[in-house]
Amino acid sequence: MNSTPQRPALQPETWHAARAICEARGFIPADADCLADAWQRQTERTGHFDPEAWPEDPADFGLLPWPRSNAFAPCPKALGLYAVLPDAAWVGRMARAGVPTVQLRFKSDDRAAVVREVRAAVEAVKGTGSLLFINDHWQDAIDAGAYGVHLGQEDMDVADLPAIRAAGLRLGLSTHGYAEMCRVDAVSPSYVAMGAVFPTTLKAMPTAPQGLERLYAYAKLMSNHSLVAIGGIDATRIPDVMKSGVGSIAVVRAITGEADPEAAAARLTALMKAPPSR
Structure with a gap:
């Protein structure tokens, strides 16, 4: 059986020309295909192919209009500084420091330890x-009454998304390019994380760093969603990242790697709130 994805039948030369442009710009095959599809829809809509007219219309990417009946519970459009933290103690510390959004990214093969950390993290943010x-551990997040769950692309295939939605938890999903953004758009999550913007050594990334130019394009395309930029972002890079229009920046080492994490969080928050430079 032929498993090759079927491309639009109209004007195939347009699709191949567009894909060649995308490939020359360094996009991975899945993103080049997604962009070529959008470019062909744009060509059919406008009546001509313009190699300089980068596709930007959500409809050309097949993104769904709003409002949506399948949407997860909403979260603030601007989640602000988003601290990704290794355990419940760190969660409580940063919550007390006034960080508006925190994520427990606790890695362990010990099920009892995972349950304890998730419950402790939920308790730690009470009163703040x-x-x-909660990263990955969606069932434990439901059981503990967490605000939301964050999942990677691979986790989407195994997590019970209807159960998360039915429980009223917010859902954040990771993306690393056009194809993955189109995939998560169909799920209608509470927020979309986009990265890695810059190089990071914290985890192996499926794609090369996206860079600011792509981040700006992604943020414009996905502007109906709450957006989080992530990956290698520190104080020096925050002003340029905020110009993209994202409402949140996720950081790890920019807080946990600092001698005074509370002061670092305050400094990063101030930078995010600063008026953009001209």
Whole structure:
């Protein structure tokens, strides 16, 4: 059986020309295909192929219009500084420091330890203004009454998304390019994370760093979603990242790697709130 994806039948030369442009710009095959599809829809809509007219219309990418009946519970459009933290103690510390959004990214093969950390993290943010997302452990997040869950692309295939939605938890999903953004758009998550913007050594990434130019294009395309930029972002890069229009920046070492994490969080928050430079 032929498993090759079927491309639009109209004007195939347009699709191949567009894909060649995308490939020359260094896009991975899945993103080049996605962009070529959008470019062909744009060509059919406008009546001509313009190699300089980068596709930007959500409809050309097949993104769904809003509002949506399948949408997960909403979260703030601007989640602000988003601290990704290794355990419940760190979650509580940053919540008390006033970080608006925190994520527990606890890695362990010990099921009992995972359950304890998730429950402890939920308790740690009580009485603070912080919104808590649990990375990966969606069932434990439901059981503990967390605010939300964050999942990677591979986790989407195994997690019970209807159960997360039915429980009223917010859902954040990772993306690394056009194809993955189109995939998660169909799920209608509470927020979309886009990265890695810059190089990071914290985890192996499926794609090369996206860079600011692509981040700006992604943020414009996905502007109906709450957006989080992630990956190698520090104080020096925050002003340029904020110009993209994202409402949140996720950081790890920019807080946990600092001698005074509370002061670092305050400094990063101030930078995010600063008026953009001209």
